[in-house]
Amino acid sequence: MTAALRQARGPARQAQGPARSRRAGRASTEPRPLPRWLRWATPLAVGLLGLILWIVWVDVLGTAPRMLPSPIAILEEFVLRWNIIAADMAITATNALVGLIAGSLLAIVLAGLAASLKPIDGMLAPLVAAVAVVPIVALTPILNTMFGASSQFGRMAVAAIAAFVPVFVNTLRGLRQSRPVHRDLFRSSAATGSQTFRLLTLPTALPYLMTGLRIAASIAVISALVAEYFGGPADGVGTAIATYAKSGRAALAWAYVFGGILIGLAFFLVTSLLERLVTRRQPV
Amino acid sequence: MTLREPQESTPPQGSTPPEGSVAHAVRAAGVGKTFPTKEGDVVALTGVELEVAAGEFVSLIGPSGCGKSTLLRLIADLDEASTGTLEIFGKPARTARLDQDYGIAFQQSGLLPWRTVAGNIGLPLELHGSGKAERTARVRELIELVGLTEFADRYPDQLSGGMQQRVAIARALASRPRLLLMDEPFGALDEMTREYLQSELTRIASETGAAVVFVTHSIPEAVFLSDRVVVMSPRPGRITDVLPISLGAARTEHLRESPEFFERVTAVREALHGTPVERANER
Numbered sequence: 390m391t392a393a394l395r396q397a398r399g400p401a402r403q404a405q406g407p408a409r410s411r412r413a414g415r416a417s418t419e420p421r422p423l424p425r426w427l428r429w430a431t432p433l434a435v436g437l438l439g440l441i442l443w444i445v446w447v448d449v450l451g452t453a454p455r456m457l458p459s460p461i462a463i464l465e466e467f468v469l470r471w472n473i474i475a476a477d478m479a480i481t482a483t484n485a486l487v488g489l490i491a492g493s494l495l496a497i498v499l500a501g502l503a504a505s506l507k508p509i510d511g512m513l514a515p516l517v518a519a520v521a522v523v524p525i526v527a528l529t530p531i532l533n534t535m536f537g538a539s540s541q542f543g544r545m546a547v548a549a550i551a552a553f554v555p556v557f558v559n560t561l562r563g564l565r566q567s568r569p570v571h572r573d574l575f576r577s578s579a580a581t582g583s584q585t586f587r588l589l590t591l592p593t594a595l596p597y598l599m600t601g602l603r604i605a606a607s608i609a610v611i612s613a614l615v616a617e618y619f620g621g622p623a624d625g626v627g628t629a630i631a632t633y634a635k636s637g638r639a640a641l642a643w644a645y646v647f648g649g650i651l652i653g654l655a656f657f658l659v660t661s662l663l664e665r666l667v668t669r670r671q672p673v
Numbered sequence: 674m675t676l677r678e679p680q681e682s683t684p685p686q687g688s689t690p691p692e693g694s695v696a697h698a699v700r701a702a703g704v705g706k707t708f709p710t711k712e713g714d715v716v717a718l719t720g721v722e723l724e725v726a727a728g729e730f731v732s733l734i735g736p737s738g739c740g741k742s743t744l745l746r747l748i749a750d751l752d753e754a755s756t757g758t759l760e761i762f763g764k765p766a767r768t769a770r771l772d773q774d775y776g777i778a779f780q781q782s783g784l785l786p787w788r789t790v791a792g793n794i795g796l797p798l799e800l801h802g803s804g805k806a807e808r809t810a811r812v813r814e815l816i817e818l819v820g821l822t823e824f825a826d827r828y829p830d831q832l833s834g835g836m837q838q839r840v841a842i843a844r845a846l847a848s849r850p851r852l853l854l855m856d857e858p859f860g861a862l863d864e865m866t867r868e869y870l871q872s873e874l875t876r877i878a879s880e881t882g883a884a885v886v887f888v889t890h891s892i893p894e895a896v897f898l899s900d901r902v903v904v905m906s907p908r909p910g911r912i913t914d915v916l917p918i919s920l921g922a923a924r925t926e927h928l929r930e931s932p933e934f935f936e937r938v939t940a941v942r943e944a945l946h947g948t949p950v951e952r953a954n955e956r
Binding site for chain 1: 749750751770771772773775777779781782783784785786787796797799800801828829830832837
């Protein structure tokens with residue numbers, strides 16, 4: 390579980406630029422890379438060790454707090470209640486996905502405008518900086534009340550706002566990365582403005598966009614889930630965690646946490662794969 | 674490897690130049706370029722008088738800061754001349770660029786990493802909206818011309834530096850330009866690859882019949898390739914000498930060892946330094 394948690398949270402803290410690590414890994418000054426099997430076996434071993442310590446603490450020593458059940462109990466609950474957990478996971482995942490897509494689309498369009506029109510860039514930059522520091526969680530109760538207790542819209546909006554910032558920042562950066570030699574080439578080939586945008590600026594920005602999307606995906610899931618703690622409809626993973634934690638059903642609350650991790654992991658893996666696909670080709 | 678540009682019966686792209694200037698691919702009169710900076714204007718180039726005949730191979734050589742790259746960029750209309758008139762096939766540089774009268778290659782290959790070799794070579798044709806069938810045929814021709822047939826579907830990061838530069842040259846030739854502009858295209862390559870590509874280039878140039886303006890800072894390279902070498906000097910950037918090379922049309926590897934070749938190398942070196950160069954055995 391610890392290993393899964395670390396993986397699910399990792400991307401949010403990672404560097405903003407598209408994956409450069411592969412290239413850095415090739416440099417001759419680097420120490421010899423670890424054998425391939427060690428690279429996945431080591432974290433797995435650490436994760437297993439954590440799990441064993443956890444079981445020993447709860448089931449053997451019996452000194453763990455009451456709200457920390459054994460991972461075995463959590464897994465049992467997860468399997469047993471899979472039907473209701475899956476239904477709530479679907480609600481939260483949908484909110485996160487809708488928010489992610491809406492927020493990203495808005496971010497891409499606005500970044501495109503900011504990159505091509507200087508006045509718009511000047512107008513947007515401070516606004517985006519402002520949005521970036523808004524504590525999304527603080528907005529949540531207001532949005533939930535605004536759109537009513539039966540609507541998922543408030544939660545989707547929270548996820549959208551949270552996803553917007555990293556996608557906007559990274560896409561805008563990417564749209565400015567086209568190299569002088571490429572711009573010279575397009576100019577000397579008498580390319581039109583729209584041709585240059587479509588065939589040069591956009592493909593250059595794509596890896597950056599995907600990095601933004603990968604970061605936004607995890608944030609969108611976390612936001613959609615946390616937003617459920619602050620009212621709205623009585624469904625979703627977050628609502629269930631809060632309810633069962635309050636009523637002392639520790640194993641079930643943890644089973645829902647595990648469900649939340651699975652959603653985050655799925656979002657992260659899909660967006661990482663997309664990012665990998667577009668960063669396949671190294672610049673020459 | 675066979676490098677043969679099929680002889681085309683169709684005339685090259687672009688409108689026909691007006692009578693009288695047919696002979697000149699490039700005609701520069703009193704061309705200068707000044708870059709405004711905070712500390713005042715910097716004169717990068719001044720008083721350039723240069724004529725390049727159709728099919729002629731001309732090298733621009735000189736130390737860094739002599740404006741050789743600037744002159745090439747002016748001809749390519751990547752920058753605009755501050756003074757003087759510049760005509761490409763009798764047209765203003767801007768019109769020539771829009772008509773695609775020239776092809777260009779830079780020191781960096783400038784290949785798009787997300788496109789295959791074939792996709793990169795076909796880019797100029799794609800930008801000018803030529804049909805897919807026509808484009809495929811032309812790309813195949815060009816890939817053969819630069820000897821990269823097996824690499825058509827590779828991506829630039831899978832090629833060596835020399836191969837990347839060959840792709841860039843093929844791309845520059847895509848729309849059958851009558852003028853080829855090259856800005857130190859072999860500058861970043863090792864000596865062996867460099868000499869090999871020089872031979873290839875003389876062959877390609879004579880087979881396509883295109884005029885070439887070639888920027889370099891290598892004296893042997895300029896001598897080996899050119900019909901004429903234009904010697905330039907910095908502060909302010911200007912042309913100080915124009916040397917005819919007259920080594921004949923056939924540029925083979927034997928030429929590199931011939932006394933005539935070394936004679937021209939010495940001549941260019943003296944023109945660059947402004948004084949006769951003392952030889953080691955004459956000291």
